[in-house]
Amino acid sequence: MSGIESADVVVIGAGIIGAACAEALSAAGVRVLVIDRGAPAGATTASGEGDVLVSDKEPGPALELAAASRRRWPELLDELRELLGPGRAEIGWDPKGGLVVATTAEAVGPLAALTAAQRAAGVAVEDLDADRAREMEPYLTEELTAVAHFPDDAQLQPVPATAALLAALRARGGEVHSGVMAEGIVADRAGAVAGVRTGVDAIPCRAVVNACGPWAGHFSETVGAPVDVLPRRGMVLVTAPLPRFVGRKVYDSGHVDTVAGGDAEPRFSAVVESTASGTVLIGSSRQGTSFDEGLEVEVLRRLARGAIGLFPRLAGVPVMRAYGGFRPCTPDRLPVIGEDPRMPGLWHATGHEGAGIGLAAATGRLLADLFTGREPVVDPEPFRVDRPEVALEAGA
């Protein structure tokens, strides 16, 4: 790997989390090199819907990080536009808002409790009656029992966003190398990071960021500082383009449980939203803890049923495709962001499961804050690497 000489920090993984960390570090003046064994944004990032949500997080650290990221994205976008010039930071930012919908009598209470807690935590929430909800989304089911509107929910396009973050990195003198596999870490005598091994060569550096997404657990194990991050599969259905079918992100109130749920059992909830080209994306499923890619028609069936429950008119709409991806999942459903006390210079930024696109902006910022010793954008404690839920014993 001649041509790669050295860097202050090597970020492993050119998905949106790695790109956001690299961008934030480079903005702080750090010399960053991003490597990826494949191509940028080629795995988990390419399978994301691009949600930047505050509505689906229970109050606590998850919501704090989400709110910080929701504040950070528009700022970051302005900075990228200024740095890169017109047309090169078009990431499809769409602050379209979200509707959380209850369709049964039993779901009303939990939704009210959630919105009350979120309101108390400072999230903007508006309770809607059924008529108002259908004014906003005319094709919504008539079986509404409660609806909450979250004006701050937003969406962006994950692949162009990653491209813009990496372009910013390059504009500041950083580098991105595709097709380079990180095979291990070179440690100095004190056991601290001194480089990254890539095949026969090594890239000298003083810190490494493990942003390997669903493969982060595997990488951390390889380098002897294992964190408990496993792949969890999600499927999305994509319909043929429909003119103005759904304006916001609309999802069933059961989705918050799906996001917070802590077991390996398959979970489903109805999530429906449009893209700029008019296609409707239908989620969501979370299942398994391995890289099994087999198609399960039953999963598609449950996604379809959920979406029709929210929008009965979708029943007649053709589905063009289904795609699946793997998301990095931790046992306590919180990301891992920070330096690994077991190996100075090894940092982790992973475990965002289905929220990585939205959480990327604050994750990059938090990591750069901690790296440079600035005041952190959110309390880093809940995301620390050595919490008992995620730090595994080496060799265990």
Add this chain to the structure above:
Amino acid sequence: MRRVVVVGAGPAGTAAARAAASFGVEVVLIDAAPTPGGRHRWDARGAGARAELPDEVEHLPESAVWAIEPVPGGHRVHVRTGPVDGPERTGRAIEARALVLATGAHDRALPFPGWDLPGVCTAGAARAMARDQGIAVGERVIVAGTGPFLLSAAVSLVEAGARVTAIFEAGDPVPGFITRPGGALAGWTKAGELARYAATLARHDVPLCRRSAVIAAFGKDRVEAVLAARLDRDWRPVPHSLRRFEVDAVAVGFGFTPQLELAVAARCDLEDGFVAVNAAQATSVPGVFAAGDLTGVGGADLAAAEGAVAGAAAAKLLGARVRAPIGAMRRVRAGRRFAAALAEAYPLRPGWREWLREDTPVCRCEEVAYGAFRRAVEELDVGDARVLELATGAGLGLCQGRICGRSVAELAGLPETADAFARRPIAAPVRLGELAEDVPVDEGP
């Protein structure tokens, strides 16, 4: 699950169904068309007779296989039956111990300025309309592209009453390839067929211009004129060789792209862009066989021979007493030599990229212009089809990359271009309501 499911009722699929049924196993033959026979009907003779099916074959016409799932001991094939646009398609899941994939190929179009104008169509579409309905796509038509299929398309157009101004063959096949005695085509029936085409075209004064191509089409609401150019060895236009022709239709065909979705969904290994099979037409996946254009494009006779071998092998897998299909296997070997010679004689050359301009759409569904496409590819160092789609928009539209996928994958320099856009868990459009339904699972005998 003592049953064979055959997908596709072209020459390969019908032959497979017939062969398997002749050994006494239960056969279900699934096809999108209302009648068997296939998409291309390469041969002028006998397509109808070949497509006749014995009573033992259960034929599901107007049926789309939209997913294949592995189940213990075989595969589950998800089918919707009924007119595609009608409201009343019925769903069924059929389990089978052996699966024969014979989904064929569709003809390939390369992008050029104006290829999205009405009046520009594929050679295959023009030929099918002319032959099946007697309708020519235009009064003055130019046929352009590469391969002997262009001759067949031009003949069909002439016979449907069109005036074919010229055939532009971008390649420069070895002179005498078609009729050379003792060559690759010795004893092959197609030689006679092509000679007949040549005679018909000569009678109608249709010139065949080698090393030439339509590199742009113009028109307001539909194509009114084209620019044709001489090409160099790499298919770059030769300077000062441009000629303008007034036409009202252009039929283009640059060979064929196998319809790989189901084979990829079943996780069959590919080789050079086609499904890899052994001498028994078995793929890398136990219980899954492939025949016809999926394994290499060589015409209906080869497809039928492969189908006969695949059907026999599938029946054998089910425990039937099967005579080795020696004659069919011999025809497969000869046919493969022809197919290889064909592929060698009509390669695609990279110079077609130079026909494109900044504003030429490389993806017609999403109207992605070549300039914007190239910039997006460079910006992200695009490395796979999914990212290519999301970064550029190409392939995201209604056709899902079936038309443009291979070309945009080549333009982006992806390592795997043939199957880059074939990874589609939902292989055919299905309505959300159909997806939501519980359907009966037919476990078979």
